[in-house]
Amino acid sequence: MRITLDQWRVLGCVLVAVGLYVVGALTIPGYNSDFSLRAMLVLASLLAIASIGQTLVVIIGGIDLSIPFIIGFANVVAAQLYGGGMNFVLVVVIVLAIAAAVGAANGFISAALGLHPLIVTLGVGTIVQGCVLLWTGGFPAGSAPPLLSQFVSIGGNAGFLPVPWLVPCFVVLAALVMLALARTPYGRRLFALGANPRAARLSLINPVAMWTITFAFSAGFAALAGVLLLGFTGSAYGEVGQPYLFQTIAAVVVGGTALVGGRGSYLGTVAGTLVLTQINTLLIGLGFQPSMVQALLGVVIIALVSLYGRDAHVRNTI
């Protein structure tokens, strides 16, 4: 019963994404154009990569507020190191490794001491941002390698596909994430721990190790998104991750993943990113100011989640 309900939520989100596309194509001239579709796919892919970690962390029963800070960190440090003449592959390895270490610290502190990850990730994220600012003096330098810019460029082509390489690569990555969640011991442990921590411990799942690994994944994917954003914008900007703080959470919940742990799917999150990106494009296309777009986005998130993401009443949880 519960499984079908969750699948219905994901299906609902996919339907909303398709419905938005139809509405947009019918009401806004140019919504269906080549450029607008490419732009939306690239933006949705970037958001979806940043949301991989948030999905995993929410399934295990936590939340990660350090994602925007990690994105900013990766963005600035990658540009700075590459600008200093380092090999870009080495740069990416270093950035991902540091990010994973920070994420592991988030998960370890939260799980080993039983602290709420919201506060831990916020504190650690603040430290990371401060360190980056201190290192760059607030004015990050450096640039993106041309190959990376091409990889995420809205005008780029992937072989015969009319989208940049980012999009097909993301589709493969998304398939791998879903496979890992559905078919690997890691995925099963993740859901087990999120659904019932005590039962999971009795079946010899080590919660501290799982939290450490999962938060390391989360920071690693956030860093990946930060590096890709460097290619997208061309130059480093420490605050580039800030919109992702609430957007990753919104994508996860709009995608039907409950913030209670043990339930959810990455397919839903991907559908959630498509919904959010489309609503944004749609509202701007209808001529709303950015501030009004933000307000309406809030209305839409509440409306969607109250349609299919409500909690059970207390009386039904006894």
Added chain:
Amino acid sequence: MTKPRASMDGPGLFMQAWRLLGFAPLLLLVLLAVNIAINPARFAPAGWGTLIGLAAPLVGAALASTPAILSGRGGIDLSIGPVMGFVNAVVVLYLVKQAGIQSPWIIFPAAILIGALIGALNGLLAAVLRVQPIVATLGTYLILVGLTLTILPAPTGTVPAWLRALSGPLSILPLLGIAIVWTIIRRLPFYDHLMAVGSDDRAAYTAGIPVTLVRFVTYVIGGAFAGVAGLMMTALISSADPSIGPTYTLIAISAVALGGVSLAGGRGGLTGAAIGALCIFLLQSALTYFNLSTFVLQIAYGAVLVIAIVLTAVQDRLLRRRQEG
């Protein structure tokens, strides 16, 4: 729940103080001593009004964030900062500038009413509709930030003299007001219901407590406090500014956690939250005095936050072990 633990006898005086007070009050004392030592003039009694006025918006934001967190099951109010910004914009732009209203007898009730109404909306979404509180209040966060920027695209306006005095000589009054209201609330059955719901809503429900109503009222109270906090912020900046309010949300939640309020609900209180907020304020104040860059300040602030909650958790763990042993 913490009191019986605290009364247990311990070895050292420091340990006893730690156990009795928790980590945050000790940190507060240390920070206060450091601040007074490095800058006696600023902390002289003559400057207390201004000093409290500087700290008041953060303390108010922390107090406003606490009730929702106390109510448990993921209860949290991310919209506190934007509520403050919205109240700031409406009061300065519509009441003072356009309608020409100067009287505190209109402005204060208006601010509290706006806050309480938004709190009621949050309560409706989070408690009655049962949208997860973090999502519901994230929604109202986005709505309020958007609305505030729409009615007030750029900073503008002035405030009446009495409101400016609320960041100077009279700065303690709004905080005292919140303290009195909360003291009264603590004597009502509602408070026991709130703590019961926060610790275990299922047990509370089986005991006949109207869980949904209690949670709804909790968000209204938090919203009303946020309205007052918005006025304190207005007093401090003496104008309308759409960008300042939202910055208080996360720092207020940090202050609440620092003050020993459990984010799982049912443990802690407004005193702890206020102490946590004062710790953050004094930390900023001391670091600014040393003329350190804001970057170092940010690192230190994050580090103190993490270390403080880690120490609180370690303390809890030690106490539990001793009780069991």
